Amino acid sequence: MTRMGRSKGRMSARPHRRRLPSTAALQVLLAIAERGSTSAAAESIALSQSAVSKQLLGLEELIGSPAFVRTPHGMVATEVGRIYIEHARTALKAMEDAALLAARLKPxxxxxxxxxxxxxxxxxxxxxxxxxxxxxxxxxxxxxxxxxxxxxxxxxxxxxxxxxxxxxxxxxxxxxNDVLLVSAPSYFERYGMPRTLDDLSGGVMLEHPQTPFHWQHFAAHHHRAELAMRHTTRFGYYTMVIRAALAGQGMALIPRELITDELASGRFINPGGFTYPSAYGxxxxxxxxxxxxxxxxxxxxxxxxxxx
Amino acid sequence: MTRMGRSKGRMSARPHRRRLPSTAALQVLLAIAERGSTSAAAESIALSQSAVSKQLLGLEELIGSPAFVRTPHGMVATEVGRIYIEHARTALKAMEDAALLAARLKPxxxxxxxxxxxxxxxxxxxxxxxxxxxxxxxxxxxxxxxxxxxxxxxxxxxxxxxxxxxxxxxxxxxxxNDVLLVSAPSYFERYGMPRTLDDLSGGVMLEHPQTPFHWQHFAAHHHRAELAMRHTTRFGYYTMVIRAALAGQGMALIPRELITDELASGRFINPGGFTYPSAYGxxxxxxxxxxxxxxxxxxxxxxxxxxx
DNA sequence: CCTCGCTAGTCGAAATTGTCATAGGGGGCA
DNA sequence: TGCCCCCTATGACAATTTCGACTAGCGAGG
CATH class of the missing domain: 3.40.190.10 (Periplasmic binding protein-like II)
Incomplete structure (x- = not known):
């Protein structure tokens, strides 16, 4: 916050305190980037959805341009947004590092x-x-x-x-290691209940490049390494792969233990029981x-x- | 700020938003570190002295230990304080870098x-x-x-x-290049008005290691390279050298243009007209x-x- | 003893932040 | 087309934080 006493006015050149995003705004920015919506971000950072929205809008006003494009499928970072997201990580990490080093000095x-x-x-x-x-x-x-x-x-x-x-x-x-091929019921209602890998390959796969639960591993395990997916959508975060799968935008390969609640509630289904043992865990x-x-x-x- | 709705209580494990220092608190921390007091820091960052003091106290409460030791000669960073100061620099620099990169994208x-x-x-x-x-x-x-x-x-x-x-x-x-040897009138009242370099060398020199306006340069210029100061006090910031000299704690070598106001007002004096042309500028x-x-x-x- | 510069506290005001409730948009489905 | 769901953003209001003015009290220096 920049002030000159309480009077509004152009900043004096002499005393100088640059307007920078608040810590809370940076946390909100990262949470939205990683989770794709203000609602999902709110859940992870203990704020209401409207508080997250206000923080984001305030940050965008301070920055002078939008950090995200609002799309029906979620918040997508703009170029300016990506810059701030990256630097927010650096800033927040520095603060966490300081806390750790300081804590380690204590008896x-x-x-x-x-x-x-x-x-x-x-x-x-x-x-x-x-x-x-x-x-x-x-x-x-x-x-x-x-x-x-x-x-x-x-x-x-x-x-x-x-x-x-x-x-x-x-x-x-x-x-x-125990990885399931899942999506929302609505996805399979659109694409049909799969019985074979060929049935699956005609649909949409959702993947995160850095998280190697990929169709190619799945297909190779089932001795069909040559079988390629017709369409793959890739996301910047694995959290968003799961979120898109819950929305029925495609299928995802996900370790069972990460989605026990969704399996139990039926938000994810695994028709045909397709799984594979990942080397990763x-x-x-x-x-x-x-x-x-x-x-x-x-x-x-x-x-x-x-x-x- | 960490909250759970409005109720006070131990943080829920699930939604998580780590309490970190605010941006303003980091700015205050750095300003105090560089300038040596809440009053001096206040001048440089457009806050009142009491606002700076409160920000510091709030930060120290969040950290769980003091960032500075209060001494009669100014605020001296503690070990924990130095950790946070360093990381505050990193965090604030990241935010400034983001602002610059973002601004460069604009037409x-x-x-x-x-x-x-x-x-x-x-x-x-x-x-x-x-x-x-x-x-x-x-x-x-x-x-x-x-x-x-x-x-x-x-x-x-x-x-x-x-x-x-x-x-x-x-x-x-x-x-x-035009560097004066100065201090407060009170210093020279204590140590006597100097007429020769030998007179000067019996006093106290204030220096910042990384800012090479040092006695040795001054002495070498006057063909007395072998003449050493009896006592030298070194500070972590050149701002604090000047501040200590204004307080009469010793003499400092300072470019004329940085202290025109203090020379005019008499807060700094240059008895004997001792100067030297620094190679630095x-x-x-x-x-x-x-x-x-x-x-x-x-x-x-x-x-x-x-x-x- | 007086003066100066400092930190920190109190009080009141202003600003910021957050929640609740809701409007409105868009996609998906019947 | 209408309904449902999920989303973002807004308004009203309350809570919290931050700030400034003023001051107390401390310590150094003269």
């Missing part, structure tokens, strides 16, 4: 910093996390979704999506040479308990 | 991004800048104080403090291969006018 039970892919956090970890907090109210856990090839601050534990973690780290498998990894702490031991014990 | 007169050392900005450029804004209300100028060896975004122009800019850049000299530099724009031409013309 007492060690703060745990856990790196959590957004989809995993939203759909698996955070819904369960209350029970850890209840059991260990003295342990502070900080979550980050930010990943950089050259980590500025190594987290204490990483929920890593990979085939096998590096051999020198301590890790255990959570889930993810979610693992919990602690870095090499990480010193054991009481906090981490407690967390691992809890996590093991959750896997039963 | 119309090009936005100018100028890199300005804090001391230069506070004491020379910003007090004069109103006249440029008045003459060119259509040109948007963004200032940044952030310097990194590997610039993420190259500014359009740099107020550079150096001996000579790189030969491949276009540049012109502003001021800085402030230059205005445009990077190699920078394309000429109307905005830059207008700015350079204005700057030339200011030098007369």
């Amino acid at each position: 007492g039970p060690r703060v745990l910093r856990l790196q959590v892919p957004p989809i995993f956090g939203d759909r698996w970890l955070l819904p369960r996390f209350m029970s850890f907090s209840d059991e260990h109210p003295d342990i502070e856990v900080q979550f980050t979704t930010f990943i950089s090839p050259q980590q500025s601050e190594m987290p204490d534990g990483i929920f890593q999506f990979c085939i096998t973690p590096m051999a020198d780290s301590e890790s255990f498998y959570l889930f993810g 979610y693992w919990f990894v602690t870095p090499p040479n990480a010193r054991q702490s009481g906090s981490m031991n407690a967390f691992k014990a809890w996590l093991n308990g959750q896997m039963r | 119309g007169p090009r936005v100018l991004r100028l890199q300005v050392p804090p001391i230069f900005g506070d004491r020379w450029l910003l007090p004069r800048f109103m006249s440029f804004s008045d003459e060119h209300p259509d040109i948007e100028v963004q200032f940044t104080t952030f310097i990194s060896p590997q610039q993420s975004e190259m500014p359009d122009g740099i107020f550079q403090f150096c001996i000579t800019p790189m030969a491949d850049s276009e540049s012109f000299y502003l001021f800085g 402030y230059w205005f530099v445009t990077p190699p291969n920078a394309r000429q724009s109307g905005s830059m031409n207008a700015f350079k013309a204005w700057l030339n006018g200011q030098m007369r």
Whole structure:
């Protein structure tokens, strides 16, 4: 906020405080980018949909141009939006890093910093996390979704999506190999209930390039590597693949454990029972040479308990 | 701000919005770090002293420990404070970079991004800048104080403090070579009016390691390179050197043009007329291969006018 | 003892942010 | 075509945060 006392007026040249987005606005920006709508973003960041909308509109006014194009299928980042999204990540990561470094200076039970892919956090970890907090109210856990090839601050534990973690780290498998081909009932009502892979290949596939649950893996597993999908839509975030599949825009390959609620409620169906065992899965990894702490031991014990 | 509706309570595990410092708090943090007090910081960021104090206290509460130790000579960053200061720079720089990149996408007169050392900005450029804004209300100028060896975004122009800019850049000299040895009247009342370099060397020198206006340069110029100061106090910011000198804590070597007001008012005196011509000075530099724009031409013309 | 510069607190006002309720748009379906 | 669902954005209002004016109290310096 820029002010000159309380009077409105052109900014004096001398005292200078540049108008920059607020922290909350940056969080809103990232949440919308990753989840595709103000409603979905609201759910993940504990604000009402209208608060998210107002924050976004305020940010767009400050920026001087829209950050998203509003389409019937969701919010799509503009070029300016992409710039701000990227820099919002940098800014928010710096603040989280500062919090972690500062926490590590303090005595007492060690703060745990856990790196959590957004989809995993939203759909698996955070819904369960209350029970850890209840059991260990003295342990502070900080979550980050930010990943950089050259980590500025190594987290204490990483929920890593990979085939096998590096051999020198301590890790255990959570889930993810069991992958289903799903969509909304409405999709299959339009395209017909599939009985064979050829039936499937005539439809629409939804994919996230960096999350390797792709048709080609599925087809190869079923000895039909040469069979290609007629149409594939690709999204910038895996969260949006799932969201588009829920809207019936296509089929997606998704680990069973990420969509148990939707399977139970019928929002996702898996007609024909098509699945495949992915080489990829979610693992919990602690870095090499990480010193054991009481906090981490407690967390691992809890996590093991959750896997039963 | 973290909330759960309006009810106070422990954060739900599911919707998650991490409490991070506000943008304004980060700006306050940096301003205090660079200027040494809430009062001085307030002047540079267009807030009242009490608003700055409250922002700092709020940030310290959120962090959970003090960012500064309050000493009679000013605010001194704690270890936690230094962590946050560093990361505040990163975060604020990211936001400024986003603003610059976004502005560059827009049609119309090009936005100018100028890199300005804090001391230069506070004491020379910003007090004069109103006249440029008045003459060119259509040109948007963004200032940044952030310097990194590997610039993420190259500014359009740099107020550079150096001996000579790189030969491949276009540049012109502003001021800085004319350096005075000054302090507050109270200092000289305590230490005596100096008549020789030996008189001076018995006192206290205030220096900023990275700003090479040092006693050794001064002494070498006067053919007394072997003469050392009895006591030197070093500060993390050149702004704080000047501030400490104004408080009479020692003598400082300062370009005349940065302290014209203080010389006129008598807050700084230069008894004995001790000066030396520094090899260093402030230059205005445009990077190699920078394309000429109307905005830059207008700015350079204005700057030339200011030098007369 | 006085003065100066500082931080931090109180009070009241202003600004910002958030929620609730709702309008209106667009897509999908019967 | 009408209905339903999900969406964004707006208005009204309340809650919260932030700010400025003013001041108390501290410590250094003269």
